[in-house]
Amino acid sequence: MARSPFYNAHHSPVGAFATLTLGATGARGGFGLELGAPANENLYIGFERDAEPGVIDALPFYDRAEADTSNFDSEFQHRHRENEWRFEAVSTAQRDLTAQVDSWQFGDMTVRIYTPAWELSDPPEEHQVLPAVYIDLTLDNMLGERERKWVFGFSNSHRAAGMRTYRDHELNGVMRGRDLMISTDDPEAWSAVCFDPRDAIEPEHRENLNSMLGELGVLVGRVGPQEARRVRIVVGFYREGIATSGIETRYHYLRHFKSLEEVTLSGFDHFERAVEACVEPPNDLTPDQAWMRAMAIRSYYGSTQLLETTDDPKARKLFWNVNEGEYRMMNTLDLTVDQAFYELRKNAWTTRNVLDLFAERYGYWDDVQVGEHRESGGISFAHDMGVMNQFSDPGRSSYERAGLTGCFSYMSYEELTNWVLSAAIVGISQPNWLFKHANLLRDALTSLQFRDAEHPEDRKGFMRRDGARCKGGAEITTYDSLDASLGQARANAYLAGKAFGTFLALRECFRVLGNEDLATQADAEAARTAAALEEYGTSGRIPALLGEPSDSWIIPVIEGLAYPLHLGLKNELETCFGGLLSLMKRHFDTVLQPGICKFADGGWKLSSTSDNSWLSKIYLCQWVARELWNTADPQADSAHVEWLLRDGYWCWSDQIVAGRVQGSKYYPRGVTSELWLTRSSQSE
């Protein structure tokens, strides 16, 4: 079955929170800076037809290709000269999308967009944080008899910033305000600001190209007869000044680039290096898996933001921030943990950087509520660090609220596991870093214990007491929009699985730190959790809620096994937790069935009682199942691809309700798919 190539994907530099989104038909892509959604700009990318001069075959990324000047010239619109040029949107194209290259072929024309996913050194080098996207247009006109034009343009959606043409001895470009420039170093190209893309192509008077009215910025050039030409285009982004409040920071790349022009010039300097960096080593993913991984990595980088403090120019502290897609919460900790698998393979220091700021500013101590009174709880972490460039107050997230039992309630227990698990993933090989947080790790164990029960003899190894910040409400999990089967934290089997992983992760950390005492305690907690899961799973299936009424069955009860697997403990799991593992397998085999945890199309349904299924978590559970039981489910992969393509607007998205993108759109979390390239045995 041929899939349409016309779906949106991010094309983003690393850490610039900037994107060229394109692929969907109509004005539904464009250049976005710090946005939680596509900019919805027209894009004009095309070449003059060989057989029909004056006709531009263009990718169908626009709503209109004619001028609208009616507010300037209300009575006499018709008096503008008829334009002999015509845009024709192509209806078919060959698209080949990897994580770093998006190639479009239509007729004899090729457009390639390069977004190298640089590995960041600490601190990064200039080219790694260059806020630019690299594009080339190639046209093989070797057999052509006539010169043919090419066009690359966009409509400006910025409410306040106008546009101007840019020219120096080598470049032609269009600048939008002080934050965006498209430009080419093709020596025969020109650029224009105009109302009508066709006006830029063959201006009667060249000086009119410098007019500044009109919402379009356009580059135009030519390819001669009997010529094959490659045109290089750099898209430069630039966000100057202080970008955030709460903590005042700016983009780190400002250290390297003093202006948008410098970004652009540097983009051409690094162009070929960037193209080379986009060649990826082969892997054994299926095409569906490879495509989802590529889409996920793109949406991840589209949300990343590398900042630095501005209070002391001599001591700028770096902050890595992953914005939460359409919601734009900053460094949401329940995403950090899922994304840590990816970052470990790229630049684990960014995750350690995030965890440091959580430790320094976003931890808090809280009691637990027991009926009407409070008892000791312990440390936890805020859900996030703020939203939309606003750092929240210390110890507070932008998201959590008191008095609720569903969406927007506290995630104290789960965020505590998330900090620990992330720390284990990116810290276990860095004893010095881990040592810095030794007390915190100890306090985390204590807090997990007290959030279970006060007295050791009452503990069952999972969350049983809600934090006092809930003020009578109840904690939730990251699955905030689902029913209790996955949404309720207390007694939740998913969270129990994660607790199991957390205790083992803590044990490994304590061993690295040489604290056998605490390691033994953590080990004992893991055994408690395993025992509890087995106790509630005597029927062969583990109910969604342990010891509370529930008719739900969930896949993510196995999710927590990802951590010991990833930490190289597969053998230990099999030898020491064989009972739990066979229960998990039985549970998994039983629930992964149509009518329970499978949709009719074969896609995975995380909870039997909810239609809201999250792809990032499906990927994670798929990996656990593959590593433990050698499963593969190409039919499900195909269904998951269809879910994303059915939408086609929001790039990679997470929350899919019965096959339709519904929430967590434009989202970074899908990089859990990176696990598909990881073998648990590798880490042993």
Added chain:
Amino acid sequence: MARSPFYNAHHSPVGAFATLTLGATGARGGFGLELGAPANENLYIGFERDAEPGVIDALPFYDRAEADTSNFDSEFQHRHRENEWRFEAVSTAQRDLTAQVDSWQFGDMTVRIYTPAWELSDPPEEHQVLPAVYIDLTLDNMLGERERKWVFGFSNSHRAAGMRTYRDHELNGVMRGRDLMISTDDPEAWSAVCFDPRDAIEPEHRENLNSMLGELGVLVGRVGPQEARRVRIVVGFYREGIATSGIETRYHYLRHFKSLEEVTLSGFDHFERAVEACVEPPNDLTPDQAWMRAMAIRSYYGSTQLLETTDDPKARKLFWNVNEGEYRMMNTLDLTVDQAFYELRKNAWTTRNVLDLFAERYGYWDDVQVGEHRESGGISFAHDMGVMNQFSDPGRSSYERAGLTGCFSYMSYEELTNWVLSAAIVGISQPNWLFKHANLLRDALTSLQFRDAEHPEDRKGFMRRDGARCKGGAEITTYDSLDASLGQARANAYLAGKAFGTFLALRECFRVLGNEDLATQADAEAARTAAALEEYGTSGRIPALLGEPSDSWIIPVIEGLAYPLHLGLKNELETCFGGLLSLMKRHFDTVLQPGICKFADGGWKLSSTSDNSWLSKIYLCQWVARELWNTADPQADSAHVEWLLRDGYWCWSDQIVAGRVQGSKYYPRGVTSELWLTRSSQSE
């Protein structure tokens, strides 16, 4: 006939290019920074009903007053608690609008918005450029038995910037990114960021007010039983960093205020002073005139921007910029001249500042085209200085293009008259300033002459040769969207009238400069123009085009008389140009008739052959007619008010096509109405 109070008006600080626009029903107003249109935000301004607790009587400036969290919580929206509060949009209110105070009364509740139109000293003092709007809410609950709540809030339309609550020992507020803050110093108020305005009113848990999700920022407070309370609210705007390109500038107020918080604090310091400054002296305008003048002044300040250069912090140069409403062109010179009458009464240095930059950077020399060849022309000025915070290149406007005969063509001749006329208006009393431009004034006279004819004996005193920049096209006038009757520059009677005024203005300038030679030359040119107008007006009416085919009759042939009148030359006009004046009167009386230059509703129709009539120019011609012939036309004033109210969205707008706002929306030019307060005899 009772007019609806629900129409948009600007509420703007001086020179901040910022506005609180409100008045139209629905989410069609809000906080705009550097915008060419309303921000389309919901505004929630109301008080709890006395008779019905829990019901908020609110001004109808919103589309919805309930939460929408469906993208967060797709399946379970319904599980959020039912809110006992309810917003009811009031359907009637008493509105009293002056240039500086907008008062709303509904029930026992009053809302007043103060925007002092400070006279700017050079350089301005802190309070004059404070980018703040002052609001008070008063509720007389002296006879009330119960406490009542008040609410002031808005929905954030900024695509990239989130919101946070702000608290210090005296203030409660909400900040949007780094550019907007609403706050109150009411000691019992609180503030919130939320999805639903009702959630802010009576939170079950106070800490939830600090949540940062939701697009609403809301202030809430209470008025006790048997209490009358006045609540003060400051809206602070702040645009930091470099604001413009081409020339790099920042907002001048950054010199005084280091942050948005400082703006807000200073706003409360200056609050009562601002309120007092809004009391206006009485005048003898009719209510219709007073209302139009108030609307015009508001739209003017909503477009103003006081900038300063950033290249040398020790020598910051001030730039005054008036943005062109919806088009946002910068310092459009054909507006500058119309607005100079207003600025002369406020702070004439700002107009001199604009003229200086035109002289320094935006003048150019050009030939005239005569058939296929070129002859000497002379100096002129670009139409504008750029658009949307982008200064254009030296000698170039953002607007003008070659090869056209209509909209977007060059306005060389008219802009030349505009610079001279503006200079006379604001410079004649400043000989030192005028002296700086003595050469330019001389060159202007020469250029006007050569744009008429090469040899003195061929000259007729008006424009007869198009500039070479037109490249075969034809120059236009400021009436760019009209037919040739007002749109064509060459041979145009409107422009001839303006040339007449320009020659007299030049003569006055040369006299001030002590150059009798040039004064005599200029005087002779004025006589030529007068003679030509009389020559073509032997029928008693002056055709729109002098010596070219035309079936049009236009009112603005009298427009140019405004300048000698304003320069105090009324007596001279009557004694030395009696023939011209009686022709003008006969023309005026003849054309200002239904079917010619009057619409059916009594409104003025500037050209008999166009339905596109411009209010700013109508005001100007009204003044000329009143000063010369003692006319008044209240029926027309009433029609003009109706034109603006029929729209009700775009505040004051200029281009009205058959009674409907069509172009030049949200426009600064209406301050020509200030002439209504000027007696030409006063300036004698």
